[in-house]
Amino acid sequence: MKLSRLGYLIKSGFTGIFSHGLMSFATVTITMACLIIMGSFGLLVVNINELIADLENENEVVAFIDENLTEEEARAIETQIEAVPNVSDAEFMSRAEAMENFQEDYDEDIFESLDESVFRHRYIIHLTDISLTEQTRLDLEEVDGVADVNAHLEYAQGVITMRNIVSIISLALIIILMVVCFFIMSNTIKLATFTRREEISIMRMVGASNGFIRCPFIIEGLVLGVLGGLLAFIIEWALYSLLLNRVMGGVASTLITLVPFASIMWPLLIAFLGVGIIVGVFGGSSAIRNYLKV
């Protein structure tokens, strides 16, 4: 393609945006609105997942050591315990420490006279994947020197169910919103092309190829999509920062921690621009398809 021709096509794509300003404004606004809704939901999911990950970390498995083993012997099996698959970390707690903890937790005189021999040496273990808790419990019991393993299976199960529900609902909602977004965008561009059907028919009449007719519309869709994506990103950024300030500055910060914007900035920007471009280009080319048939 000649450079002057390419230049003309790009120029007419941009001219189209300004000569149908109101339609362009509507298209950008709708893309932006859809992306902000989708993005907000995505950010909600990211934060919920982060919270669930925190909950997972709080789930401890306790491996009690055979009471015949001395403290040195009990400490010696740490490497074996850490070698068990799915064990993220294991921390040794001696009888004495266990008793102190117990007495702190139940601050009653009746326990003052307890002998530490009542308690056993133990390891406090965190898991990598809590859905494998049961298997890991069995594996830990196989380790020589481990007498018993205490794992909260119901807790693990609860967290897993919650994570699954959140994932399914969020995925379904994001897909629905995507479809809605595509539909609205395509219709808006279709409306914009409807006002230009006369121009398209003139182009056809003087012998323009379909590619030549389609090109400015695709460029227009691309530019509007990118613009919608960028604006949505900036607004999402502002909204999230506002929320972050409110939450982190208030009492809520003791209960929940929000993911900092910097860590999700690039994926969000790429997703917004990607969806904007795809919707714009496909919306633009599908909208004029009907006019190119003759």
Added chain:
Amino acid sequence: MVQMNSVKMVYDSSGTEALHGVDLDIHDGEFVFLVGPSGSGKTTIIKLLTGEVHAASGEITVNGFDMMRIKRRKLPFLRRTLGVIFQDFRLIDKMTVYDNVAFAMRVVGASNSAIKERVPYVLELVGLKGREKRYPQELSGGEQQRVAIARALVNSPRMIIADEPTGNLDPVRSLELMLLLEKINELGTTLLVVTHEKELVNAFSKRVVAIDNGKIISDGMDGYYSYEIE
């Protein structure tokens, strides 16, 4: 050059038979009036020649393109050999006179230098020198139709098809426009003018093809519009 042999045309949507076996030959350099009442099939013939509709049966050749077998992607190449003029001018309102004409050249991939050379020449030919920067709505009906003629002419088509080109013009402007078309024909372009203006047709000694009810009822070189519409 146009060759139509036993062309039948049925509109799929309504099932109406618009043409019943039309035979029509137009040779290079000819000036032909196609006349007939509304609904007689004039517009259908134009649509067949420009590839907007396809005939049910028969043979149609336009400037070397076999219209019965033409692929959709080849249609732009056919249309570049034709210049079409409509009753309602069909100009792009937001473009200047110059841009409306230059647009037709850009569409077929002409270079900027070719456009700068050709457009002023054609505008001068149709008598619109000095009007380049005006917008269509600032021009009279006759002037707007001249812009449409310039646009049809700018890519040097082998044939110009004019569909009721004087339909929106007063008699004096109509005559002027027809004289312009005659001048273009003398420069070598084949002309097919669809009209039902009797006086205008009779004022020129050209070939007149009359159509009614989807059939050609007369075809004479005497330049006389013998068919009565009313």
